[in-house]
Amino acid sequence: MSAADLSQSSMLDLFRAEVDSQSKVLTEGLLALERDPVAADQLEGCMRAAHSLKGAARIVGLDAGVRVTHAMEDCFVAAQQRRIGLRQAHIDVLLRGVDLLHRIARTAREGAPHPEPQDPLEQRAFIEQLHQLVTSDAAATMSGADKSAPLATDMFPPLGTEALPTEPQDEITRPREDDTAARAEDRVLKVTASNLNRLLGLAGESLVESRGFKSFADSLLRLKRLQHKVHFALDRLQEQLAPQRLPDSARAALAEAQSSALDCRRYLAQRLVEIDTFDHRAAHLAHRLYDGALACHMRPFADGMQPFPRMVRDLAHALGKQVRLEFMGQDVQVDRNILEKIDAPLGHLVRNALDHGIEPPDERLAAGKPAEATLRIEARHSAGRLQVSVSDDGRGIDLDRLRACVQERGLAKADTLARLSDAELLEFLFLPGFSMKGTVTEISGRGVGLDVVQSVLKQIRGTVRIATDRGRGTRFHLELPLTLSVARTLLVEVSAEAYAIPLASIARTVKIAQADLEVLEGKAHINLDGRAVGLVTAHQLLGTPPPPPTADPLSVVILGDATHVYGLIIDRFIGERELVVQALDARLGKIKDITAGALMEDGSPVLILDVEDLIRSIEKLAGTGGMQRIARDDSHSASAPLRRILVVEDSFTVRELERKVLMNGGYEVEVAIDGMDGWNAARTGQFDLVITDIDMPRMDGIELVTLIKADPHLKSLPVMIVSYKDRPEDQRRGLDAGADYYLTKGGFHDETLLNAVVDLIGTSRA
Numbered sequence: 001m002s003a004a005d006l007s008q009s010s011m012l013d014l015f016r017a018e019v020d021s022q023s024k025v026l027t028e029g030l031l032a033l034e035r036d037p038v039a040a041d042q043l044e045g046c047m048r049a050a051h052s053l054k055g056a057a058r059i060v061g062l063d064a065g066v067r068v069t070h071a072m073e074d075c076f077v078a079a080q081q082r083r084i085g086l087r088q089a090h091i092d093v094l095l096r097g098v099d100l101l102h103r104i105a106r107t108a109r110e111g112a113p114h115p116e117p118q119d120p121l122e123q124r125a126f127i128e129q130l131h132q133l134v135t136s137d138a139a140a141t142m143s144g145a146d147k148s149a150p151l152a153t154d155m156f157p158p159l160g161t162e163a164l165p166t167e168p169q170d171e172i173t174r175p176r177e178d179d180t181a182a183r184a185e186d187r188v189l190k191v192t193a194s195n196l197n198r199l200l201g202l203a204g205e206s207l208v209e210s211r212g213f214k215s216f217a218d219s220l221l222r223l224k225r226l227q228h229k230v231h232f233a234l235d236r237l238q239e240q241l242a243p244q245r246l247p248d249s250a251r252a253a254l255a256e257a258q259s260s261a262l263d264c265r266r267y268l269a270q271r272l273v274e275i276d277t278f279d280h281r282a283a284h285l286a287h288r289l290y291d292g293a294l295a296c297h298m299r300p301f302a303d304g305m306q307p308f309p310r311m312v313r314d315l316a317h318a319l320g321k322q323v324r325l326e327f328m329g330q331d332v333q334v335d336r337n338i339l340e341k342i343d344a345p346l347g348h349l350v351r352n353a354l355d356h357g358i359e360p361p362d363e364r365l366a367a368g369k370p371a372e373a374t375l376r377i378e379a380r381h382s383a384g385r386l387q388v389s390v391s392d393d394g395r396g397i398d399l400d401r402l403r404a405c406v407q408e409r410g411l412a413k414a415d416t417l418a419r420l421s422d423a424e425l426l427e428f429l430f431l432p433g434f435s436m437k438g439t440v441t442e443i444s445g446r447g448v449g450l451d452v453v454q455s456v457l458k459q460i461r462g463t464v465r466i467a468t469d470r471g472r473g474t475r476f477h478l479e480l481p482l483t484l485s486v487a488r489t490l491l492v493e494v495s496a497e498a499y500a501i502p503l504a505s506i507a508r509t510v511k512i513a514q515a516d517l518e519v520l521e522g523k524a525h526i527n528l529d530g531r532a533v534g535l536v537t538a539h540q541l542l543g544t545p546p547p548p549p550t551a552d553p554l555s556v557v558i559l560g561d562a563t564h565v566y567g568l569i570i571d572r573f574i575g576e577r578e579l580v581v582q583a584l585d586a587r588l589g590k591i592k593d594i595t596a597g598a599l600m601e602d603g604s605p606v607l608i609l610d611v612e613d614l615i616r617s618i619e620k621l622a623g624t625g626g627m628q629r630i631a632r633d634d635s636h637s638a639s640a641p642l643r644r645i646l647v648v649e650d651s652f653t654v655r656e657l658e659r660k661v662l663m664n665g666g667y668e669v670e671v672a673i674d675g676m677d678g679w680n681a682a683r684t685g686q687f688d689l690v691i692t693d694i695d696m697p698r699m700d701g702i703e704l705v706t707l708i709k710a711d712p713h714l715k716s717l718p719v720m721i722v723s724y725k726d727r728p729e730d731q732r733r734g735l736d737a738g739a740d741y742y743l744t745k746g747g748f749h750d751e752t753l754l755n756a757v758v759d760l761i762g763t764s765r766a
Helices: 011-035 040-059 063-080 088-107 120-141 177-185 193-210 212-240 248-296 307-319 336-341 343-357 361-366 399-408 414-419 422-430 450-459 538-542 611-624 652-664 675-684 701-710 728-736 750-761
Strands: 298-300 322-328 333-335 372-382 385-392 463-469 473-481 486-494 497-502 506-512 518-520 523-528 531-537 554-560 565-570 572-580 594-599 605-609 644-648 668-672 689-692 719-723 741-744
Touching: 011 040, 011 063, 011 088, 011 307, 040 063, 063 088, 063 120, 088 120, 088 307, 193 248, 193 572, 212 248, 212 750, 248 298, 248 728, 298 336, 307 322, 307 343, 333 336, 336 343, 343 372, 343 385, 343 450, 343 473, 399 414, 399 422, 422 450, 422 463, 450 463, 450 473, 473 486, 486 538, 486 554, 486 565, 486 605, 497 572, 506 565, 523 565, 531 538, 531 554, 531 611, 538 565, 538 611, 554 611, 565 611, 572 594, 572 750, 605 611, 644 652, 644 675, 652 668, 652 750, 668 675, 675 689, 675 701, 689 701, 689 750, 701 719, 701 728, 719 728, 719 750, 728 741, 741 750
Parallel strands: 322 372, 497 605, 531 565, 644 668, 644 689, 689 719, 719 741
Antiparallel strands: 298 333, 372 385, 385 473, 463 473, 486 497, 486 572, 506 554, 518 523, 523 531, 554 565, 594 605
């Protein structure tokens, strides 16, 4: 920490920070010493931590802190000299001393001449108890000890006096210059959380803004297509006019117009390549900036796990159980906000495992298990999400007893419970007030815990699942976003407005033919995987005007969990987006069905829907009979034929992918397996668009594009290149050959391909 940072904090604040830091060392060391009482490195670490705190307490004038740490030093010295062996009793008292130091630091007042804690009797009791343990053990292992040596209790003065322990002068060690230089590069600077959050927000905004180049490039592509139409119109004009009847000036003007149109087309093609290159560079730089800002906002998973070893140790002793806590993935980086949010849920899961899941030693031995149980907390990154699990090797959950408890409480009938899968049955454990334990203790049994876990996780766009194996243990699996500042969402359109739905809240998306709609008691629903899913329009929930009836398939977002599932009908899917979440102005209060806002690539605002709120609104409408009838148009229009697309691709996998995407978009699709096959199909068939790869046998895509654009009957046929070749020179080569659109396979999603097709030829109906 720099000198400027030090000047911003009082000495007492610095002491409190040192207590927080050194108490972690003491706690970890003491828990390790409980397993191995003679571990020299742990004893040395605890000794140094207590000694550092004693020096810090003396500097700020906290006499109580000096006495407590001096007593702890006496104990560690005795253990180092093998005069005593640390037992559980010693560890219990020393851990109480760590808690006492926290209270001393917390209750000390700035500016007091000799600030003391509120309960000095607690200090005396702690020092006397620790002294008795040390002296009794020492007497059992040593004889002829020097009785005149000063002990910590002799140095605790009557209340109101200020005598301090004396000690030999510490040896002052000077760090070597190279060590100092090395530490200077990794020095810790004081940065407020608000500044860090603001930096991350700005980096996220730059990430969103960088995507604006893509929209600008798309607009230039449209301009290029318009220019192509102008060029084609000039060619047709020349064909229609008899050259011999035109004066020389008119022929020259027409030739000049054609030449200018061609130059314009080439110029636009070059600029498009340059903009695409700049877009890649800007996006790459914005990602690096955001990743750097996010790294500053991240903390190792181990930072949030520091209280748990002490918690597990104390609760296990209180319950008469033997438990070994294991961590995996301690270096996994986690957003500090998420780490703070999951502290309470993980605490609930750990306490439940200790009280409900893990058996007493005699019961474990009778079951053929080791007396010491294993409780494991694991963190890892997977598929762009943070995965955290809490598992134990205890007795597991008795599913038959759980089923009986659910039936006793009238939550479900016996025949319904018999049909539920294990995963669906375990969901009842998350209901408020639900508990399988018959007695209430200080640890559990009130039915408060798992519902809180699920509630907190939903607030941060996370989920929790349970897996259990009777007699072998239980595992709670938490899935969370890597950061709360950016959300992965699905953009949808409702009444010409864009809305975002967090992907974590979406079970699936489907397109439903109106003929598949079923109406039961006036409520529309669909059959999805053998389950009736009720439907409601987003227009009704959001209070927007409904669209006119249409015969097109309905776009439906399936929301909910294993117990409550609903289908939300929207106008159309826009596509997946990563959005920088921006909190709404607090003066607005809670807006119904809305959780936050964000900005899209073009700078336009978008509201992020609150899925939990939506589900509550749907249930309220369903319960009061307020569901509106879903308007539909059953008329079949045969007058508007489907637009036809030719896909030329030698890879069977890519060919089928593109064919299915286009057919799902409503287009009629024909395929060709290489350039020659595609050229023959283009000449003999009637198509509205050709989509081609570049690298193909017999004839590549560049040759195919060149032939199509050179043919007088096909030159107006739009051609799109879809290729893995993403270098600027590859794109320039394709556009120079006459391609109207160049899309890279590595970057396109379903909606990207469909949007490009719509730009070129419009919707699926001619």
